[in-house]
Structure formats: C-alpha cells, structure tokens
Amino acid sequence: MFSPSHSRARRSLKMLWVLVMLLGIGTEASAPGIKAEVTLKGLDYGKQVGMEFLKSALLQLSIPDLQGSYSIPLVGHVEYAMTGFQVKVLNLGESLIAFVPSSGLKLSMGPAEAEIDGHWSVVVSLIHDSGTFKLHVRDMTLAVQVKVDWDGAGRLVVSSEGCSSHIGSLEVTFHGGASWLYNIFFGVLEDPIRKQLNSKLCEKIGNAVQTLERTLQTIPESRHISPLADLNCSLVVAPLITEQSIELDFKGEFYSPASHKEFPVPPAPFSLWKQNDRMLLLGVSDFVANSAAFVYYQAGALSRTFTDSQIPKGFPIRLNTESFKTLVPELQKRFPNTTMALKIFARLPPSLRSQPGTLQLLLPGALQAFVLPNATSAVPVFLLDVDTEASGQVFASGKNIGASLKLTNFSLTLAHSDVGPFPVDKLETLMNIALKSAILPRINRKLKNGFPLPTLPKASLQDMVINIQEGFLAIATDVHYGA
Known part of the structure; x- marks a missing residue:
C-alpha cells in the first residue's frame, strides 16, 4: 500500500x-546571516531595568562584622564590635551608561545615599555597654567598566574591566548605652567601615559580571x-x-x-x-x-x-x-x-x-x-x-x-x-x-x-x-x- x-x-x-538577545553560538562564515544592534535607546532601557536589579542586590549586601581592640591614654584597653549590618534604605541617585568604542560599557552612579542598621558593643575595663545604630552613607559614587568581546569561536564574553567607589560622608546615630562611649570608638572605625563598603560594592558588581559570563557560557x-x-x-x-x-x-x-x-x-x-x-x-x-x-x-x-x-x-x-x-x-x-x-x-x-x-x-x-x-x-x-x-x-x-x-x-x-x-x-x-x-x-x-x-x-x-x-x-x- x-x-x-x-x-x-x-x-x-x-x-x-x-x-x-537572540544569542546562539564556532563559526566560519565571513559574512553574517543575522545582525543585531542595540542602540543608545536600548542601552538606556537596559540601564533602567538593570538598576532595579542592582538596587535589589545591594539591599541584600553582606557587610562583615567589625571588631577589634585598641588602647586609649587615660581610658585604657577598649574592645569594640559593630555587627549585624543591614542595608535598610537605598537611593542610587542618577546613573549614566554609555558604550565605550571597541571595548564595552561604562556605568556611573551617584551621588547615592543609604541607611544601614546594626548593633554595637564596647568593653572598657569593667564597663560593658551595647545598643543599636543607624549609619547614614552620603555622596556615594560608583564607576564600573565592563568589557564585551568574543572568544574567537562564536561565544559572547563579558568581564569586569574596573570598578571604583567613593563614599563622601558617614554619619551615625547611636541608640542605647552611654553617649561618652560612642565617641571613643566610632572615630577609629570610620575608615574601616568606609573601606568595607567600598570593597563590598565592587565585589558585588564583579560577582554579577562573573555570573553573567557563566550564564553566557551555558548557552548552547x-x-x-x-x-x-x-x-x-x-x-x-x-x-x-x-x-x-x-x-x-x-x-x-x-x-x-x-x-x-x-x-x-x-x-x-x-x-x-x-x-x-x-x-x-x-x-x-x-x-x-x-x-x-x-x-x-x-x-x-x-x-x-x-x-x-x-x-x-x-x-x-x-x-x-x-x-x-x-x-x-x-x-x-x-x-x-x-x-x-x-x-x-x-x-x-x-x-x-x-x-x-x-x-x-x-x-x-x-x-x-x-x-x-x-x-x-x-x-x-x-x-x-x-x-x-x-x-x-x-x-x-x-x-x-x-x-x-x-x-x-x-x-x-x-x-x-x-x-x-x-x-x-x-x-x-x-x-x-x-x-x-x-x-x-x-x-x-x-x-x-x-x-x-x-x-x-x-x-x-x-x-x-x-x-x-x-x-x-x-x-x-x-x-x-x-x-
């Protein structure tokens, strides 16, 4: 039949x-069958979408506890700790993103503001005191450059080309404990806190770029x-x-x-x-x-x-x-x-x-x-x-x-x-x-x-x-x- x-x-x-968009993957043709072009308007929309995700990620920023000890004349040995840092409020301010010819993208952000809550404790001789604090971060700026390239065999690759952040001012409001203790240790901790925040911001950006790169490599x-x-x-x-x-x-x-x-x-x-x-x-x-x-x-x-x-x-x-x-x-x-x-x-x-x-x-x-x-x-x-x-x-x-x-x-x-x-x-x-x-x-x-x-x-x-x-x-x- x-x-x-x-x-x-x-x-x-x-x-x-x-x-x-439309990424697929080794190639041998000298001319393409498909072209895709992202314009400045597309890049700007991508920035708007991306900043929402970036804000969400920074609200979950993990800041390590700070603790240590030092000696103060007439006061004696001081042991301190600031723990439980948690970003509560974040305003990223203005952001700009642009193409970098023959390289990739650059993003600048700020001045941004943040409020971070946490706990403090101090031990001076036989005095033990503790409470909570609210850290106000102002005039924070961030600059990031991302390289966009290919691996020579058909895959798109991205990598972090540089990241820098700067914090203009830190202000803290303490709750609980004796006020004379605040001044003993916060002046010493201001620089370490600033360094931690700067480091963690760029670390977060770097991790995000690496995650994107890993995602690209999984595309068949x-x-x-x-x-x-x-x-x-x-x-x-x-x-x-x-x-x-x-x-x-x-x-x-x-x-x-x-x-x-x-x-x-x-x-x-x-x-x-x-x-x-x-x-x-x-x-x-x-x-x-x-x-x-x-x-x-x-x-x-x-x-x-x-x-x-x-x-x-x-x-x-x-x-x-x-x-x-x-x-x-x-x-x-x-x-x-x-x-x-x-x-x-x-x-x-x-x-x-x-x-x-x-x-x-x-x-x-x-x-x-x-x-x-x-x-x-x-x-x-x-x-x-x-x-x-x-x-x-x-x-x-x-x-x-x-x-x-x-x-x-x-x-x-x-x-x-x-x-x-x-x-x-x-x-x-x-x-x-x-x-x-x-x-x-x-x-x-x-x-x-x-x-x-x-x-x-x-x-x-x-x-x-x-x-x-x-x-x-x-x-x-x-x-x-x-x-």
Whole structure:
C-alpha cells in the first residue's frame, strides 16, 4: 500500500540582558546571516531595568562584622564590635551608561545615599555597654567598566574591566548605652567601615559580571528547531562597539543535525537599516531562509502525498481516473474507475529573494500521479514539473511577525508520461484556480496570526517596524521586560 509522507517542518547584571538577545553560538562564515544592534535607546532601557536589579542586590549586601581592640591614654584597653549590618534604605541617585568604542560599557552612579542598621558593643575595663545604630552613607559614587568581546569561536564574553567607589560622608546615630562611649570608638572605625563598603560594592558588581559570563557560557552552540534542522547563530566576528551602538553579527545558518552539511551559497554582506528611535535593530538575510529550505529539501521533507479523502468535497476534480478522463484520455482507458494519489514535492530547493518592499518566492516543484489499482501497489502514470512564483509581504501582527502571499506565476510542464502525451493547459488552469481560491487563502489565514521572534524570558518585543530591503528583512523594535 502506498504510504503518504508528511511535511516536517531564554541573577546577573540585568542591565546587559538586552545585549544577548537572540544569542546562539564556532563559526566560519565571513559574512553574517543575522545582525543585531542595540542602540543608545536600548542601552538606556537596559540601564533602567538593570538598576532595579542592582538596587535589589545591594539591599541584600553582606557587610562583615567589625571588631577589634585598641588602647586609649587615660581610658585604657577598649574592645569594640559593630555587627549585624543591614542595608535598610537605598537611593542610587542618577546613573549614566554609555558604550565605550571597541571595548564595552561604562556605568556611573551617584551621588547615592543609604541607611544601614546594626548593633554595637564596647568593653572598657569593667564597663560593658551595647545598643543599636543607624549609619547614614552620603555622596556615594560608583564607576564600573565592563568589557564585551568574543572568544574567537562564536561565544559572547563579558568581564569586569574596573570598578571604583567613593563614599563622601558617614554619619551615625547611636541608640542605647552611654553617649561618652560612642565617641571613643566610632572615630577609629570610620575608615574601616568606609573601606568595607567600598570593597563590598565592587565585589558585588564583579560577582554579577562573573555570573553573567557563566550564564553566557551555558548557552548552547545551536538552537534546535525541529528533528530535521538546527540553527547556528554564533558570532562570526567580535562585537562592533561605537559610541552609538553595539552590533552583533551571527552566522544564522540552518543545518541538518545528522550531516552538518553547510549551505553551498555563502551569505551576502548587508548593512542594517538604521532606526535610532527603536531599542533593537535586527537584520535577517535571505541566506537564513534559503539555508533552511536547503536542509529540508536535502532531508526529503518538502513532499506531501494527497489521496481523495484529503481533497475538499466541493473541489471539481476527484482523485480517480474517471475525473481525469478529459484531461488525460488514455488514463481512464488503461485504469478504468481507479483511485489515484498525487505526490507533490520540491525538485529543487525553494529560494527566497528580498527586494525593496517585497519578497519573491520561487518554488520549483513536481507532481507525480499514481493509480492505486489494489491495496499493495502504487503505479506511476505521469510526472509534471510545477513551477510556482509568489510575492510576499511581511508585517507586524501585534507582537508577532505576520505575512501574506500572492501568486504571481504558475505553470505546468509534462516531464514524463506512462499513459501517452497529453496537453496540460486545462489541468494548469484548474490547479491555478485551486491555489488562488482554496490553498493560498488557507495559508494566508495562518500566516496572518504571525510568529513570535525568540526573546529572553520575561522579555517581549513591542512597536515593531518591518522593512524589506535588498537581500534582507529589517526589523526595528522596542523591548519590554516585565514579570
């Protein structure tokens, strides 16, 4: 019996999270299939999101206890301790973030203010006293520089290039105990407290950058799209960083997990369509879609077989030889009242070409007709070359990318016949009508809903602008990060 085949066709320095949008991973192409550019507007939004996470992290800042002893003339030996430091109030003040050309990012913050609670205790001779305190930190500034680079094999890497913090003033309010004891030890502790805070601030930043770097290293080298195809979107060159943006070039090639055979046509260079009023710019070249078509074609997945049960009831042609008697006269004579099957497949990989304002799709296919005289065999009777051309439009559909197709050309050619020669013009007309009236409308209804672009968890794309350029699809979009 003839068996139909079917088509097979996401806690660190969050201020940097936008930069790794769409990150995939070794590469060998000299030109990218996908470009991504984060603009100043995107960097500023990343800063706003990141500062909220940074504030949350600093409110949990762990400050070691301070304790020791010293001698004071006329007073004697003093033992002190300040313990249980806990940040209660934090105001980070103004913050600025900027691209550092050919390097990475720099962040400055302040003047910031903080209130820190804790416990104090003092032992002087036989006197023991203790209580609580509230430490007021004012005019605190922080400067951080982060290097953004690649490892030469496709992965994005980040590292801390430097961190400095400065505390302008420390004021303390003591509660409990004798006031004369306060003055004995706080003057001695002011410098150690200042050093501890400065050290811990930069330590926290450094840990966050290291966490982000570890996260980047866990991102797999390819994205699994289907059992037949994976997508390699690794970096092909180091990030391009200017005062205005950071640009990431990704390979963007589909390949078979089984063979890893590369698409024989390399990607053509292209430049992003500039749209600086959006946070993120994306460019997806024709190379990406064409490499996908090549993979599915090589796997034999661009094929489908239809039997009569799959044909809409109102369609004028049924899949039996009786319906084909005026189209292929000899068929009914040799196989009277026999059920049929049609196998439609790609005889070459489909190809896509982007032109300003429109997409051109070329679908070189074929149609093999079979008769099914019994339950065990399928007899080929004729083969047609089916060449289809369509134009496409791409648009934003809510938060997704939608599309629509329009048939521009359709032709049939008799490639081989086991039932004698026959004209194909009537069959071509009927199939043309079926494509325009039934098949394409069904496809367009699905395409209208659109498909979401991949994003990080809790991130969504908003206010997309889509433009079809020569050789690539350009997308300019804002990004929203939320719970």
